[in-house]
Amino acid sequence: MIRITDILDKIYDYNPGGDPDIIDRAYIYSAKAHEGQVRLSGEPYLSHPLEVANILADMRLDVQPFCMMSLKIPLQQEKI
Numbered sequence: 001m002i003r004i005t006d007i008l009d010k011i012y013d014y015n016p017g018g019d020p021d022i023i024d025r026a027y028i029y030s031a032k033a034h035e036g037q038v039r040l041s042g043e044p045y046l047s048h049p050l051e052v053a054n055i056l057a058d059m060r061l062d063v064q065p066f067c068m069m070s071l072k073i074p075l076q077q078e079k080i
Contacts, residue, residue, distance in 0.1 A: 001043070001044065001046075001047050001050060002050045002051060002053075002054050003050070004023075004024065004027045004050065004053075006054070007023075007050065007053045007054055007057050007066075008020045008023060008024065010054075010057040010058075011023065011057050011063065011066070014060045015060070015062065015063070018062065018063045019063055020063070022063055022067055023053075023063055023066045023067060026066065026067040030046065030049065031046055034046060053066055
């Protein structure tokens, strides 16, 4: 499974002026919201969002899409 630090390093390489801390905070929030959850395959729930984040980093996107991707499901579950 890809790690958030790998993704943050990738983002920092192409966007050194960006705010990777906001991505890290969104990831931590999502990780806490899904702690102990696994997919039907047995993989941790966060494996898919991390793979999507890696694709977004390969596309060299700004930091906001990463935060929205990390927060989408937890916020939907809280009905905010």
